[in-house]
Amino acid sequence: METIVELKNVTKTIKKRKIIDDISFKVEKGEVFGFLGPNGAGKTTTIRMIVGLMGITSGDITIGGASIKTQFEEAVSHVGAIVENPEMYKFMSGYENLVHYARMSKGITKEKIDETVELVGLTDRIHDKVKTYSLGMRQRLGLAQCLLHDPKVLILDEPTNGLDPAGIREIRDYLRLLAREKNMAVIVSSHLLSEMEMMCDRIGIIQNGRLIDVQLVHEFVQGTETVFEIEVTPADEAIAMLEGAFSGTAFKRSRNGITAELNKEDIPAIIKMLVECGLQIYGVKEVPKTLEDRFLEVTGEKEAPVHV
Structure with a gap:
């Protein structure tokens, strides 16, 4: 893997805060990197610094080996980005918007515009005025704008915001395609954790302006403990019995019985104990954690300090 974006000890101070x-992390070519955090955690501020819309107090950001601080034009030439919402001229057609945008970069041909329009699925509507576009179509047109100059890095802040499920899936599929087929690094921030789980290869968690963790999505979601659900009745009696035998393990009520974080080796002993006490057991299954579960665990357990 080749590093295309690197943040090195980046700090931003505003009014002594x-x-x-x-923050330090790297993004590789060909991967979709998810940037997660609660509202106000610093996601958009970090993205603004990466694309040069906000100055860096200390540290540095390099894109394609060029520093945002000292080689700005070279660094941002590798980037296509939508920060918050894509902005277009609504009285012009989608195609006219792309032609106008293409004038800002050298060597963008009509063929390149047509290829990009087809990639984002706007061929049938590209000559209609933007004011007639749905939110999802405007998002796709914004994505087309970002891709015209063949960037090495695509940065999208909340790209699925306001989209319906079909539009969210389309954007997700486009981004996976770009990373895989074009070997492009894609950086995405979002609050839709289920979508990030399906879209991203790695995720970085930011809270109160500090980077808590960077991991592969499947490793992060898996975590270190396994949750099992035991379908048993009466559940309250089972919980009371097991908490006495397995001190330090929290057994909780679930819709079908009880759940707990357990080692797989403990399951036979638990079943034996419940059967011997006459409780009714209907099944035991592993409950996979979601990105949302792990995100809430991590941001709760590793509360980052607030700087004043």
Whole structure:
């Protein structure tokens, strides 16, 4: 894997308050990197610094080996980005918007515009005025704008915001395609954790301006503990019995029985105990954690300090 974006000890201070505190991470070519955090955690501020819309107090950001601080034009030439919402001229057609945007970069041909329009699925509507577009179509047109100059890095802040399920799936599929077929690095921030789980290869968790963790999605979701659900009645009696025998393990009521984080080796002993006490057992199954579950665990357990 080849690093295309690198943040090195990046800090942003506004009015003596650290908004971003010593963040460092790398993004590789061909991967979709998810940037997660609660509202106000610093996601958009970090993205604004990456694309040069906001200055860096200390540290540095390199894109394609070029520093945002000292080689700005070269660094941003590798980037296509939508920060918050794509902005277009609504009285013009989608195609006219792309032609106008293409004038800002050298060497963008009509063939390249047509290819990009087809890639984002706007061929049938590209000559209609933007004011007639749905939100999903405007998002796709914004994506087309980003891709015209063949960037090495695509940065999207909340790209699925306001889209219906079909539109969300389309954007997700486009981004996976770009990473795989074009070997492009894609950086995505979003609050839709289920979508990030399906879209991203790695995720970085930011909270109160500090980077808590960066991991592969499947490793992060898996975590270190396994949750099992035991379908048993009466559930309250089972919980009371098991908590006495397995001190330190929290057994909770679920819709079908009880759940707990357990080692697989403990399951036979638990079943034996419940059967011997006359409780009715209907099944035992592993409950896979979601990205949302792990996200809430991590941001709760590793509360980052607030800097004043």
